[in-house]
Amino acid sequence: MSIDSYPLVADWLGVENGRLVLQTGKVDLGQRISTALIRIAAQELSVPASSVDVASVRTGKSLDEGITSGSNSIQQSGAAQRLACATAREWVIARAADQLKAQANALILEDGNITHRATNEQIAVLDLLSELPANLAIDPAAPARDVSGSVVDMPPRGLDAMVRGRFVYVHDLERPGMLHARIICPPKTDAVLKEVDPDIIARLSEKGMSVVRDGSFLAVAGPEEWSVVRAATAMGNACTWDIGAGLQTGDVFKMMADKEAQRFAVLQGKPDPAADVPSQLDAPQYSEVFERPYTLHGALAPSAALATYSDGKLEILTHSQGIYFLRDSIADSLGLAPANVVLEHVPGSGCYGHNAADDAAFEAALIAQAHPDTPILLKYSRTDEHGREPVSTAMAVRIEARKNDAAEISELWMETRGDTHRGRPRAGANRAGPARLAANAARDCDVPRFVPEPNMNRHAGLHRNLDPIYAFSNKRLVKALVPDLPLRPSALRCLGAPANVLAIESMMDECACDAGVDPISYRLRHLEDSRAAAVLGKLHDILTMAGACTEEAGRGIAYAQYKNEMTRVAVAVDLTVSDTGAVVLNHVRLVADAGRVVDPDGLAAQLEGGVLQGASWALHEQVVWGRDGRESLDWDSYPVLRFDNVPTIDVTIIGSDQEVSLGAGEASPGPTVAAIANGIFAATGLRLRRLPFDADAVLKAALQA
């Protein structure tokens, strides 16, 4: 936990200029972690939320909490902040008791003050906090404050500025003397730049623009943004690239089946290299394969960064999710001491994982090094972002089951297969940090090609949510890493969970149907976790109240607990399938247990957003590519969910304040994907097992039925 690295209260909070300032290493991506941290502090210390700030996240100054990912922020930074505040509260009360010459139980902590019940003498909490001893250690047993009935409410941080168009993103930064920059995106990451027309470089130079070239990395910078945009387009047309054999084309699922895989038994959620890889079942009664294609993050804003190089030092403003790892990877790439590279987080648009943010930060630095003392604002174009950002790997999940006499699943074999989800720049063997920055594949440098290592952590990567939460008596689970598939993969929201949950929850639905049992009751028969049962039970009650969906519609159910240890989510999707094969989402009902809730509205927003991102994956998203590079290069060639197919979403939160707060940012997409698959079956009788379930896929399945 984060307090192991940062054990002092002063690491986490302090008073500056009469305001409480919280420290964190987690960055706000629109998931409202900074709002949640403020609410935690306001609750624990009974100070007004309006008097609490969150410090900007900057290397050398902020806490190093790794990457803002994995739905971990509430359980890491949030839990640590709560303990730091609770420790501070105990100290503050003791201090006030001393100053007011009172017993602690004669004091009331309320509305930012500590008041003596008998004398009404008051001391402001912020005044007391400003005297916190620098060496006060966090008490890991400091109790959370009982706030029942007095939940802090505050608008999400930044919302007011967002609706007024005044929220500042990296893209909006201005600096004196700043140059705008664009890269010339190669057709594939390691394409070799054979030639760029020298006339065009001369012409751009006459117009006050400069071209930066390092090996096959090519960029243009100039004072006027639109001129730079046009220059980049012109240069792109004037380049000759050698793409070698090009990208391997064809069916990625066949490629990953044919290639040799690194296979591991997964025991208690963890790959075990010492254990025998379990064999498939004899004569399984259920045996299917579920497939998910390559998908993009598809952030609404193409990636950007502002970099300045002065006196041998780099400062980079970036929307990266992991500024310390990125700093080390950039420093290693450029032969700089990490202390001479400073990164600060500035918001970008929502990113949903490792998109091109880190690459853009490094590339802005490369351009800045060629223009000392000049701030460089690099922005990707939409085509750059779609064409260059790391994708989420395609995955194939084979699932087999045998049932007992009661039609319950007794034996299960599953293999989850795909490329890595770990493409973030981060130190490792063979300079794995620099090797995971796209520009290093193009520069004149000796950075080796990145070769992924299997992620052996619990419930990680491909095997996230591979282990079914259901109490099957015999579970045989396999992780199969297949590197060297055509596209560069990395982390997208939920990692392997959506494909694995789709497989498990489709199987549960089919087996329930075969058994003639309703899908919720069938799941409950296999569940020992009482909180899972409570979530499904609540969904059952809600659906009973709502009544059946219309006759032409179908209702699909799914359940998952993210990483088998975070927020529990049950989803019901009511949908219809049109004559053209298009799936129309009507109504989504979701029940979640996230333990103690920090921000009810923020939690609901994350769950709703996850439903819609899951729906977009389920119905639309897949990356298309050819020998010469990606062909999904904009929002027409890479369709996503739009407003016209947004369902009504009802979110119900259950759970107890006595339980720890659980991460929720990635809890709903997986079960939503599966519930849509099950809803399509309920509406049409068709079982679709390869994402996306777009109109073509539905019609094809109907023709084959």
Place this chain on the structure above:
Amino acid sequence: MGKSRAVLSLSVNGKMVQITSDPDTPLAYVLRNELNLKGTKIGCGLEQCGACTVLADGEAVQSCATPVAVFADQKITTVEGLADTEDGRRVQEAFMSARAAQCGYCTAGLVVKVTALARAGADAERNSLKDALTGHLCRCGSHPRVLQAAEAVLGENR
């Protein structure tokens, strides 16, 4: 680009301003870089996502690809200018009440669009609204809150 620059007059947020950008420059770049109105976002430069939506003579239009010269005779209102109008303020307050943003990058364009719908007396029925907003992409999934805000504003119009 080029040395000789025709000066263009443009009406933005109720004021006439002189523009020195090349007349081919898309409006959004002029608003952001020359007039420092950064609320208008560029998400694609292809008129596919709606982040750059502004009002031109009261109509919601995308500004990321159409040259500024095309707008010379029109009155442009950006998200920053909406706060000066009653309709605009109502829409912004409705977005606040519904907490209709996550990362916020699509939000300004949606605020502008909903203001245009409110002024046009558009139908507050949900399916009509969904169709009316479908040119706007949101990737975080703030859609239900945006629809809630839009329904609240358009519903009051009745």
